[in-house]
Amino acid sequence: DSGVTQTPKHLITATGQRVTLRCSPRSGDLSVYWYQQSLDQGLQFLIQYYNGEERAKGNILERFSAQQFPDLHSELNLSSLELGDSALYFCASSGGGNNPPGYGYTFGSGTRLTVV
Amino acid sequence: GQQVMQIPQYQHVQEGEDFTTYCNSSTTLSNIQWYKQRPGGHPVFLIQLVKSGEVKKQKRLTFQFGEAKKNSSLHITATQTTDVGTYFCAGGETGFQKLVFGTGTRLLVSP
Numbered sequence: 001d002s003g004v005t006q007t008p009k010h011l012i013t014a015t016g017q018r019v020t021l022r023c024s025p026r027s028g029d030l031s032v033y034w035y036q037q038s039l040d041q042g043l044q045f046l047i048q049y050y051n052g053e054e055r056a057k058g059n060i061l062e063r064f065s066a067q068q069f070p071d072l073h074s075e076l077n078l079s080s081l082e083l084g085d086s087a088l089y090f091c092a093s094s095g096g097g098n099n100p101p102g103y104g105y106t107f108g109s110g111t112r113l114t115v116v
Numbered sequence: 117g118q119q120v121m122q123i124p125q126y127q128h129v130q131e132g133e134d135f136t137t138y139c140n141s142s143t144t145l146s147n148i149q150w151y152k153q154r155p156g157g158h159p160v161f162l163i164q165l166v167k168s169g170e171v172k173k174q175k176r177l178t179f180q181f182g183e184a185k186k187n188s189s190l191h192i193t194a195t196q197t198t199d200v201g202t203y204f205c206a207g208g209e210t211g212f213q214k215l216v217f218g219t220g221t222r223l224l225v226s227p
Contacts, residue, residue: 105159
């Protein structure tokens with residue numbers, strides 16, 4: 001157990017639908033990051049939140065949105081789903097601030113999304 | 117935007133052989149981190165390098181950060197089957213904590 005909890009682990013849904021992925025960061029971590037990993041592909045940065053505020057944005061589609069709540073958990077909302085959105089979505093957390101702490105990111109186990 | 121490339125994409129070695137993966141960034145980095153992702157698993161943090169020319173070792177693994185802080189390498193001596201997985205470098209730009217991950221090198225080790 002890495003300390004970062006992601007739910008659900010698996011999700012199968014139809015095209016056009018909307019889903020919400022949830023992430024609880026490691027205790028004490030202020031930053032949450034979302035990454036998308038397609039089959040046999042690298043990790044594409046989507047978005048970062050720090051202590052409730054959006055800190056950085058990657059190539060996140062307009063159909064996707066995220067937020068971080070006061071208790072620091074985060075949700076990634078994916079809407080108008082397309083077949084190409086099928087991927088593994090990882091959440092990671094870290095201690096916050098501008099410079100990464102020595103322990104790097106802690107990743108959750110991911111949510112595998114399948115759009116049919 | 118910032119891009120981080122890794123070579124090779126894939127390498128298959130016999131147990132006991134050495135392995136090296138190279139990481140190159142299109143921009144100067146404030147730090148570089150390395151992660152290992154086992155098949156079916158999630159990325160796990162290995163190490164962070166911050167200083168120009170820095171070299172760090174973890175048992176059979178040697179990590180190096182280039183003098184210009186735009187490239188890095190990971191060398192594994194005498195690979196073992198437990199080294200199987202995909203190795204990612206990840207670069208952090210000055211002033212931001214966001215990491216851009218490299219394309220990854222998938223390592224397969226045969227006994």
